[in-house]
Amino acid sequence: MWENIKDFASTFFVTGDPLIYGADVSIVLSIIAIVFVLTKYKKWGWLWREWLTTVDHKRIGIMYLIASLLMLFRGGVDALLMRLQLAFPNVEFLNSEHYNAIFTTHGTIMILFMAMPMMFALFNMVVPLQLGARDVAYPFLNALSFWLFMLGAMLFNISFVIGGSPDAGWLSYPPLSQNEFSPGPGQNFYIWGIQISGIGSLATGINFIVTILKMRAPGMKLSKMPLFSWSVLSSCIMIIFAFPILTVTLALLFLDRFAGAHFFTMDGGGNPMMYLNLIWMWGHPEVYIVVVPAFGIFSEIVATFSRKKIFGYKSMVWAMMIIAVVSFFTWAHHFFTMGTSASVIAFFAISTMIVGIPTGVKVFNWLFTMYRGRISFKQPMLWTIAFIPCFVIGGATGVMLAVAPADYQYHNSYFLVAHFHQVLIGGVVFGYLAGIYYWWPKLFGFKLDEKLGKWGFWFWNIGFYVCFMPQYALGFMGMTRRYYTYGWDRGWADLNLVSTVGAFLMGIGFIFQVWQIAYSIKNGERDTTGDPWNGRTLEWSIPSPAPFYNFAVVPQVKEMDDWWATKEAKANGTYKEEPAKLEPIHMPKNSGIPFIMANFWFLVGFGFTFGWVWMAVIGFIGVFACMWARSFQYDTDYYVPVEEVRRTEASLGRVV
Amino acid sequence: MAQHQNHGGHHSHGSMKEYVIGFILSIVLTIIPLVLVMNSILSKTATMITILVMAVLQFVVQLVFFMHIREGEKPRYNVQTLILGLVIVFTIVAGSLWIMLFNKY
Numbered sequence: 001m002w003e004n005i006k007d008f009a010s011t012f013f014v015t016g017d018p019l020i021y022g023a024d025v026s027i028v029l030s031i032i033a034i035v036f037v038l039t040k041y042k043k044w045g046w047l048w049r050e051w052l053t054t055v056d057h058k059r060i061g062i063m064y065l066i067a068s069l070l071m072l073f074r075g076g077v078d079a080l081l082m083r084l085q086l087a088f089p090n091v092e093f094l095n096s097e098h099y100n101a102i103f104t105t106h107g108t109i110m111i112l113f114m115a116m117p118m119m120f121a122l123f124n125m126v127v128p129l130q131l132g133a134r135d136v137a138y139p140f141l142n143a144l145s146f147w148l149f150m151l152g153a154m155l156f157n158i159s160f161v162i163g164g165s166p167d168a169g170w171l172s173y174p175p176l177s178q179n180e181f182s183p184g185p186g187q188n189f190y191i192w193g194i195q196i197s198g199i200g201s202l203a204t205g206i207n208f209i210v211t212i213l214k215m216r217a218p219g220m221k222l223s224k225m226p227l228f229s230w231s232v233l234s235s236c237i238m239i240i241f242a243f244p245i246l247t248v249t250l251a252l253l254f255l256d257r258f259a260g261a262h263f264f265t266m267d268g269g270g271n272p273m274m275y276l277n278l279i280w281m282w283g284h285p286e287v288y289i290v291v292v293p294a295f296g297i298f299s300e301i302v303a304t305f306s307r308k309k310i311f312g313y314k315s316m317v318w319a320m321m322i323i324a325v326v327s328f329f330t331w332a333h334h335f336f337t338m339g340t341s342a343s344v345i346a347f348f349a350i351s352t353m354i355v356g357i358p359t360g361v362k363v364f365n366w367l368f369t370m371y372r373g374r375i376s377f378k379q380p381m382l383w384t385i386a387f388i389p390c391f392v393i394g395g396a397t398g399v400m401l402a403v404a405p406a407d408y409q410y411h412n413s414y415f416l417v418a419h420f421h422q423v424l425i426g427g428v429v430f431g432y433l434a435g436i437y438y439w440w441p442k443l444f445g446f447k448l449d450e451k452l453g454k455w456g457f458w459f460w461n462i463g464f465y466v467c468f469m470p471q472y473a474l475g476f477m478g479m480t481r482r483y484y485t486y487g488w489d490r491g492w493a494d495l496n497l498v499s500t501v502g503a504f505l506m507g508i509g510f511i512f513q514v515w516q517i518a519y520s521i522k523n524g525e526r527d528t529t530g531d532p533w534n535g536r537t538l539e540w541s542i543p544s545p546a547p548f549y550n551f552a553v554v555p556q557v558k559e560m561d562d563w564w565a566t567k568e569a570k571a572n573g574t575y576k577e578e579p580a581k582l583e584p585i586h587m588p589k590n591s592g593i594p595f596i597m598a599n600f601w602f603l604v605g606f607g608f609t610f611g612w613v614w615m616a617v618i619g620f621i622g623v624f625a626c627m628w629a630r631s632f633q634y635d636t637d638y639y640v641p642v643e644e645v646r647r648t649e650a651s652l653g654r655v656v
Numbered sequence: 657m658a659q660h661q662n663h664g665g666h667h668s669h670g671s672m673k674e675y676v677i678g679f680i681l682s683i684v685l686t687i688i689p690l691v692l693v694m695n696s697i698l699s700k701t702a703t704m705i706t707i708l709v710m711a712v713l714q715f716v717v718q719l720v721f722f723m724h725i726r727e728g729e730k731p732r733y734n735v736q737t738l739i740l741g742l743v744i745v746f747t748i749v750a751g752s753l754w755i756m757l758f759n760k761y
Contacts, residue, residue: 213733241744277752328744332755341758 014161017098019081024161053590055139056548058443060146061124065436067150068118072510074157075114078106080507083467087500089488099484100167101186105160107170112194113153115290115424118432120149120204122293123232125443126435127208129539129546130226132217132555137210139588140636141203147598148200155605156193159186163609166190169482171279172253174264174272179257185609191254192605196598198247205239208232217538219557226537226561227316231296234320238285238292238327246282249275258608273338280331288327291423292320294431295362298384301438302366304535305381306373309561312365319358326355336407345404352402356395363388378533379453383434386461390426394419397472412482415475418468425464433513441532445545446524452516459509467502470495528653536564543652549585549640552649582646584639591636597626678721685714 014020038044051059081102085094094102128136136142159165163185168177177187212233216225253275255261262268264275303310310316332340332348366388375381397419401410410416441447474495479486486492525532531540538555539546541563556578559565569575600622607615649655689707692698698706719725725734 237740241741245748271756274752274756277755281748281751325740325743328747329751332751339758340755344755344758 012162014164019098020161027161048592049590052595053143053592055135055143055588055590055594057124057128057136057139057142058546058548060142061121061126062443063146064117064121064124064149067153068114068121071109071114071117071153075106075109076507076510078102078109080503082106083500083503085484086486086496088497089486089490089493091485094484096484097167100482101160101165103482104167104169104172104190105156105165108156108166108190108194110424111170111286111290112197113149113156115428115432116197116201117149117153118436119235119290119293120145120201122297122432122435122439123204123208126439126539127211127229127232128215129442129542129550130229130537131212131215132220132538132551132557133211133215134550134554134585135588136207137215138207140591140594140630141207143591144594144597145200145204145207147594148203148601149197151598151602152193152195152197152200152605155196155602155609156189159189159193163189171283173279174253174256174275175266177253177257178265187257188254188609191250191257192609195247195250195254196601196605198243198250199601201239202243202247205236205243209236209240212236217551217555217557220562224557224560224562227299227310227313227320228293228296228537230317231293231299231320234324235289235292237324238289241328242282242285242289245278246286249278249282252278254608258611273335276335276338277332280334281328284331284334285327287423288323291427291431292323294387294428294435295320295359297431297435297438298366298387299362300537301380301384301434302369303561304438304533305378305384306370306375307534308369308373310365311368311371312361313560315361316365319361322358323355326351326358330355333402333404333407336404337411349402349404353399356399356402359395363392378437379448379450379457380434380438380533382454382457383430383437386457387426387430387434390422390430390464394422394426398423410475412480413475414471414479414481417481418471418475421468421471425468438533439539441527441544442530442539443545446520446526447532449516449520449524452512452519456509456512456516459505459512461509463502463505463507463509465502466505467499470499470502474499531563534567536561538563541566543649543654547648547652549587549645549648552582552585552645552654553580582642584641585645586637586639588637589635591630591633593626593630593633597623600626674721678717681717681721682714685710685717 013024038047051063054060081094082099085091085099124136124142128134166172166177166182166186166189168182168187168190172187172190175181177190212225212229216222252261252263256263256265256270262270264270264272266272299310299316329351330348332344333352336345336348366384377385397415401407401416401419437448437453474492477490477492477495479490479492486496527544530543532544533540538557541555542551555562566575600619603619603622604616605619607613607617607619689703689710692703692706697703719738725738
């Protein structure tokens with residue numbers, strides 16, 4: 001009996017690495033600390049009522065934001081471990097298998113569990129406010145999306161202390177990811193972690209499309225909608241077409257592993273190349289899914305901080321909509337070297353170059369917006385300005401990679417690694433950070449400290465170039481990705497060391513930002529006006545932090561940049577005050593079902609990961625029970641009485 | 657939500673009869689390919705064509721009986737979305753064939 005338990009524990013828990021034992025200890029300690037604090041201050045009820053069961057889009061946005069920052073930390077630590085391993089030749093810090101696990105989890109976490117939730121954080125924090133709506137179209141589904149993401153991410157993340165991490169690369173190509181070469185639970189963690197959070201992403205895509213099409217304030221025609229909301233629409237269209245492909249592809253891979261099917265196997269009529277073909281049909285649009293909202297953020301920030309209307313609004317909208325479609329026609333450029341006919345390669349090389357054009361248009365529009373504008377260099381604008389040269393270099397190297405014959409040289413080299421980090425950090429991370437700095441006061445009621453933010457900004461930026469510029473050169477010098485060590489004779493030592501220094505500079509930048517948030521909670525400049533940046537769109541017309549019902553009176557939109565027009569009219573004296581008539585506000589009720597259901601999904605994923613079908617069955621029964629319970633719930637909404645609205649507004653310093 | 661308070665009850669989303677017909681049709685359309693493949697009744701090409709036809713019919717059944725494609729207030733949205741969806745489905749199927757068939761030999 002005792003022997004059995006010992007046997008089980010030694011395979012169930014990851015053993016043998018001091019780094020892992022350190023992580024075990026810190027996980028246990030943090031859980032104890034959290035439980036202790038919640039119990040001591042009697043906060044369990046508060047946690048359940050105010051957060052775990054909430055359907056308020058702003059709170060869900062905040063939870064997404066916290067989760068994504070934690071994941072940024074985890075993925076960042078992975079990156080630093082890799083850079084330490086590569087800092088000098090022949091380092092024996094990580095062994096090859098541990099290195100494989102770390103580059104796999106770094107990639108997967110950064111794209112799926114950092115970029116995606118940070119994007120959804122911004123969707124949730126901003127879109128309903130910008131549209132003049134009181135919530136998203138389906139608040140319950142929104143909460144469910146968040147919890148599915150969260151539990152999926154947790155399932156993926158526990159793999160490094162329980163069962164073993166996936167180690168077949170961030171896209172888990174077969175045949176390496178098949179049972180034959182990757183036995184054990186690692187790949188199953190990958191599949192189920194992504195599947196569960198992927199359902200959530202798909203639901204979010206649907207939710208925000210409906211919100212944008214149906215929930216805009218009266219008078220806000222699509223042609224007057226702010227550009228960030230347009231970018232969300234574009235991103236969500238790509239989500240609803242791309243994510244089902246990912247779901248199906250991973251389901252087929254799971255059938256191969258679990259049920260002995262032969263979709264992507266080497267024998268039995270399977271074809272592993274089909275997996276590459278399918279996964280990149282999701283993978284390429286995915287890149288645009290995360291970067292297009294960043295373009296929307298930049299458009300808002302550039303206009304606000306240049307005190308000008310955005311240049312070329314229509315061309316911006318067209319560019320984003322064209323990207324939403326054309327991004328589906330470029331996937332094969334990820335595997336030019338797989339071997340296929342010349343006409344296929346020519347088609348995909350040209351389509352890849354074409355998809356760069358709308359992006360170029362947008363860059364020019366931002367520059368023309370700044371031209372002769374009165375620019376103020378606040379934090380959101382700093383990140384925006386830093387983004388432009390960074391993304392232009394990333395785009396140019398992208399077009400270099402699109403040249404198919406040359407791609408045979410760059411393929412899987414550090415040139416490629418440098419390129420995609422340049423577009424993903426320079427585009428996505430800079431964009432989302434800019435957005436977070438910009439909308440932070442609206443959510444939390446205070447600004448983030450400028451001085452600490454600038455330290456963070458410069459460490460990030462300098463660190464970025466120090467880290468990735470040498471990698472372009474390393475690529476040309478023949479260093480391919482996923483090497484875990486190299487010899488002195490290769491001549492890669494100096495540049496790798498420089499690159500590692502850069503990575504640590506970015507890490508210091510992140511520490512400054514954490515410090516900045518902690519410092520600003522206490523000492524940050526409070527935003528009493530609700531409009532700290534002299535903004536242009538509707539979210540700046542309400543107090544900060546936004547009350548739970550967002551708008552006491554639903555705004556009547558007349559112009560594009562309606563809030564700016566209102567302010568100008570007030571300044572000219574042409575503004576006609578319309579008597580505000582308060583009405584009871586219709587709001588959704590909180591629900592615990594999303595949280596409970598996501599936990600049952602976690603059981604499903606965990607059961608399948610270890611091949612414990614009984615556990616998966618219990619999970620599925622729980623999931624269906626939750627759906628059943630929800631279907632017969634009729635008491636899902638309520639009205640906020642006028643008196644309460646008036647009280648809340650008064651407490652925020654507004655008279656209605 | 658506040659903007660459309662008269663939710664529920666106004667638009668009838670199909671009748672019981674419609675749902676039952678849709679359900680039966682979709683089951684039948686699933687069973688036919690399964691039986692054909694399990695018992696190897698037709699030749700390879702004929703099986704593939706039958707499966708493809710069944711898939712397209714299944715798609716239509718889903719749209720008509722469960723997605724209520726005919727009912728929207730603004731059919732223009734439906735048509736636009738449907739066209740984009742078809743373009744993407746075509747890209748996935750035809751694109752995969754185009755890329756992968758070369759690879760096979």
